Amino acid sequence: MCSLEEPVLLAPPKPTHKTCTKCKTASAVVILRHSPFCQPCFEFLFVGKYRTVINRSKPIQSKLRIGKVLLAVSGGHSSLAMLELTAGFTFAAPEQKKKIHTFGSVSVCHIDESSLFEGSESTIPRISEMMESKYSIFPYHCEKLEDVFDPEYTESQSFSEVLEVVSKDLRPGQQGMNLCCFMAEISAQLRDIHQSKLTNAEKLKALFQHIGKNSAREDIYWHLKMNMLYRRAQKEKCDFIFLGESSTRQAIKMISMTSKGRGYSAALDVGSDNTITYQNMTIIRPMKDMLAKEIAVYNRNHNIDGFVIPTTNWSTKATSKSSIERLTEEFITGLDRDFPSTVSTVSRTASKLTVSNDLDVGNKCAICLMPIQRDITGWRDRITVMTLDKDRKESSKKDESNISDAGECCGGSENANCCSTTSTKTCCSSTQSIPFLNFLCYSCQVDARDYKAGQFDLPPYAAEVIKSKGRDERLRQQVEEFLLSDDDD
Known part of the structure; x- marks a missing residue:
């Protein structure tokens, strides 16, 4: 029989003092993925992740102790932690006899972006002070983002032409516009860099x-x-470029790039080793297994957080819907609070991606320098809806009356093929121009749809790529009749 005075059973209170999950003896100082760690165990795990990436990298092991590294240091938490870790793998004290010199030499590059944002102060003095006081063993180079318009930041280091882009204020479906005319909205032409009176910052x-x-x-x-x-690494004759992208950033990039149509080159953008994008250069991401929280704790333990430069960009103090990447960041970090394995699952899945078998390394985008998928322009044209359903019939009638069976455009035989992607003339114009979109990958073509009406310049490196590809195409056409097809016996 039940007793009325039987005590109520309650769950015991959770202990406030937690012990390290790894060593089982020391008191925990940080909780990661619901697991408490003491500081020595946390340091061992954190440095071990960096060591694992370095030791498993085949390009680094092939040039062990002789490879030259360029560290990309923006001043954020992740890049400063990467700088601190790399310093430990570059030099060893005399008593550390078992420690191996992993790299031959290391240099640091910082790019100042303050000219883009009004009211921002130059970050070069803070980086210079940090390098001279804490990392004087490393040579460092501070560049300004506007210097990308200098001829030295090209493949030949002397190309003195820019790409002048002209975008018209037209939208699909207006004035019965067909696809070929919409392609002619954005035109470009090469122009000497010295013709403009604008400074690099103004450009x-x-x-x-x-x-x-x-x-x-x-x-x-x-x-x-x-x-x-890449150009700075070329000048310094480096073999590797180290990027401080954390596991959290990798997960955000993977989802956002897929949303932007960059899935074809995603394996190159998020992989730990990228030996394809740049000739004789490997992109390494040694921080790819570390969470943003782990990096922040490591910086605090090593007194590095005082050197951190706050990030300033278009999403600073903006809502989550200000950009695709900002929205993805809000989604990933919010999901990771309740499900701690979210970031690691996405980033590890992304690291398993491999490049396509039909990847053409020689056919690169003029802006991002990533490989362009074959026949991407034709595929985009086939899936693009240019008019609404109710306007399709009227638009098609106008197109039929304006375009003859011979492929004429704008209703006149003298302007035949003026909107063709292979033509060197823009629609209804006799001025020489370049089919700009044909030299871009799919993602950059999508970005080009957001260009406002007006005229602006793209840096010389983009102009050099387009001019080089145009020259190669002309040579191919000259010898095309002498080439053997794969279908020939």
Whole structure:
């Protein structure tokens, strides 16, 4: 029989003092993925992740102790932690006899972006002070983002032409416009770099002012920085470029890039080793297994957080819907709070991606320098809806009356094929121009749809790629009749 005075059973209170999960003896100082760790065990695990990436990298092991490294240091938490870890793998004290010198030499590159954002102070003095006081063993180079318009940041290091882009204020479905005319909205031509009276900083601001959405701004902003890092690594004759992208950032990039149509080159953008994008250069991401929280704790333990430069970009203090990447960041970090394995699952899945078998390394995008998928322009044309259903019939009638069976455009035989992607003339114009979109990958073509009406310049490196590809295409056409097809017996 039940007793009325039987005590109520309650769950015992959770202990406030937690013990390290690894050593089982020391008190925990940090909780990661619901697991408590003491500081020595946390340091061992954190450095071990960096060591694992370095030891498993075949390009690094092939040039052990002789490879030259360029560290991309933006001043954020992840890049500063990477700098601290790399310093430990570069030099060893005399008593550390078992420690191996992993790298031959290491240099640091920082790119100042303050000219893009009004009211921002230059970050070069803070980086210079940190390098001279804490990392004086490393040579460092501070560049300004507007310097990307200098001829030295090209493949030949002397190309003195820019790409002048002209975008018209037209939209699909207006005035019965067909696809070929819409392609002619954005035209470009090569122009000598000295013809413009604008400074490099003014050219850079004009470029981003003519881009309507933050997602497209963030993309080209990243591509310009990567080109500058690559050119600096070329000058220093480096074998590797180290990027401080954490596991959290990798997961965000993977989802956002897929949303932007960059899935074809995703394996190159998020892989730990990228030996394809740049000739004789390997992109290494040694921080790819570390969470953003782990990096912040490591910086605090090593007194590095005082050197951190706060990030300033178009998403700073903006809502989560300001750009695709910002929205993805809100989604991933929010999901990771309740499900701690979210970031690691996405990033590890992304690291398993491999490049396509039909990847053409020689056919690169003029802006991002990533390989272009074959026949991407034709595929985009087939899936693009240019008019609404109710306007399709009227638009098709207008197109039939304006385009003859011979492929004439604008209703006149003298302008035949003026909107063709292979033509060197823009629609209804006799001025020489370049089919700009044909030299871009799918993602950059999507970004180009956000260009505002007006005229602006793209850096010389983009102009050099287009001019080089145009020259190669002309040579191919000259010898095309002498080439053997794969179908020939």
